[in-house]
Amino acid sequence: MIETPTTTAGTAERPGASPRGVRFLWAWLRGNLFNTWYNGLLTVVLVAGMAVMVQPVVTWVFQQAHWAAVTTNIRLFVVGLYPDEYLWRPGILLSLIAGLFGGSASHGRGSMRFVALLLGVLFVLLVLLPVGRARLYVALAWLSLMGCFGLDRLFRLPYAVWNVGWFLSLPIVLAVLGGSRGVGLEPVATSQWGGLMLTILLAAVGILASFPLGLLLALGRRSTLPVIRVFSVVYIEVIRGVPLVSVLMMFTLLLPLFLPAGVLRPDMLWRVMVGLTAFSAAYVAENVRGGLQAIPRGQYEAATALGLSWAQSMRYIILPQALRAVIPALVGQFIALFKDTSLVTIIGLLELLGIAKSVIEQPAWKTIPGGVVFEVFVFTALVYFVFTYNMSLASRRLERTLGVGRR
């Protein structure tokens, strides 16, 4: 008798999918939108509000908006004022980075594959868009991504290959973009670098260069030597206590003063990079400290009992565990830094937001009543969102694959 209801339910499920679907929808609506009288009222008000909003938004997006302001300036948004004849350099570098992602994805676990997959999808979408010559480079990058992935699958290359590649990628990128007469590449002034390229570059430099510094500061803060500890604490707390824009301003104003006149004259981009690194290091240090504190005391004691020196116990026992636990927080830091690079606009560099502001001021759009403020900022916000949101998705996956907080 008890068995019968379940079996009838089981048989009823197969033939009549649609009535069950309708009933399910009904139950879902009742359970999620109309579960109490005030929730029902709220739902009605929200739906009404959205309905009122939809029509003007759709009309604006498809009829009124002057998207030409974005499409004609897409080159500015991507690479800024980088000279036309050298555009192949960022194009090739994109393939290089895509290839590294492909190779690492073949070795890596879930999250790296996820990032590579997202990149692949992004490239395919970009190739479909009418973005002129850049499609060639995007297609090349997609091939490089797939090619390196396949190459690694086929020949089982050692992971060290890709690690070395990543390690060299940043200097290569900086050298190729900057150029040098010695190797036959015409120099391109850093003031001409811009757009999304500069945004990504600044964020990458900021996080990579600040990592070793932050690691040292974190170890210093947990050191038993008072002089080193006090130095680390003061550095970390001072930097974290002041806004980024003041740190950037400090480095752009003071860096030339602190260096011998005439010998070294770092241009704006380098000053900003140093400032971002100095700023980010304090935050990285606090993240790493969190990881160090999460290691149980027993691990330290066991390392000491094995007769390992401080350096050995850090190298082989503590840091491998601590850094693993800290990776998601570091990705979060990278996302924050990616957003924070927008502040270099205040210093006068033309990264993504700086380009957006300059596009709005173009005389071509001044005749339009109200200008192209909404078009340009909606597009720019979308670009930032696509990057940061996907990075945070990847970070959540990473947390799951690393099993942080579950061990």
Place this chain on the structure above:
Amino acid sequence: VVRTRQTSSSIPFYRNVRVLTVLAQIGFALAVLGLGWLLLSTMLGNLERQGIPISFAFLRQPAGFGISEGLPFDPSQSYLAAFGVGVVNTIRVAVAGIVLATLLGLGLGVARLSRNWLLARLATAYVEVFRNVPLLLWLVFAYAALRVSLPRLRQSLVLLGDTVLMSNRGVALPWPRASATFPAFVPWGIAAVILGLAIWVWLRRRSAAAAGRPAGFGRACLVALVVCVAGFVATGSAPIYWSVPRVSGFRYQGGVVLTPEFTALLLGLVIYTAAFIAEVVRAGMLAVPKGQQEAAQALGLSSAQTFRYVTFPQALRVIIPPLINQYLNLTKNSSLAIAVGYPDLFSVGLTINNQTGQAIPFVLMIMVVYLSMSLLTSAVLNLVNRRLALKS
């Protein structure tokens, strides 16, 4: 025993941990000081060559530039006074931003946990969109959008039954002003506050002695209110009236006017920080074990009572520390005011630097003000943490 003593005394100094740690620290300190001295001497040499000796004496000189809003400021006043106006402007926008962002963030955080699927989704979408795009973009966007979409002064938008006016000159809101009878009312007001406090303290002490939860706040408020009403009657009219803005000539008359710069900065800071506060609130609510709610229901508490007496007080313990951190972030982020032309301390400081070339004093002054705000915040945070800590 003799052997151990021998070995311990025969350890050479370069392998003695105690000696080594001291040496390492001395070496580190010397390296830092040496580098500092090198940088400092280079800097002093450079400054001497430029003919700008470091000195704070310039702060006494007349500023010679105007400040568009904030405390009344005349260009003939000193640089120091100008900087002070900037500091007050920072505090002004930070306080307003903190209040509004808390309200919006609290609402969004609760909405994300709502049992209404649509509301929860909308709140999630808000949080994801606003915290994944840089604050500076929201600020610049808000400022540009306000400037292009608001009408001229004469065609001001009129909202809320003629009380709120909006134009490209800013947003004019009604604001309470002291009336002619205000001075006569002041003693009544002071009496009301003192009496209310006294009754509150007395009732609290009595109820605490009698066990049970301390009460009496409502009754104390009632007494204070009665005294205030008596004051109204005695002085003849209300001591405060609403000053409603009107357009007169080329400016607003009455009320309080928020400039487009202030409005854009406030708007950007509030919508951005609210997204983070919503996450803080949500995390705090989720941190309360489900068993607590079930237990409250089993005791027969209504859902409102469960929230008021069980969930919220426990969530607050988790919420407050990161919330205060967000307040500090908002205050630091208000330095982006420079992007919309609002004269906060950073923007005024930069103007002073551009006029005088005194880069070092400028950086030091900015740092000192922000650092003292941070220190104050962390002091408050420690105090709150101590009060919130579970007493075992």
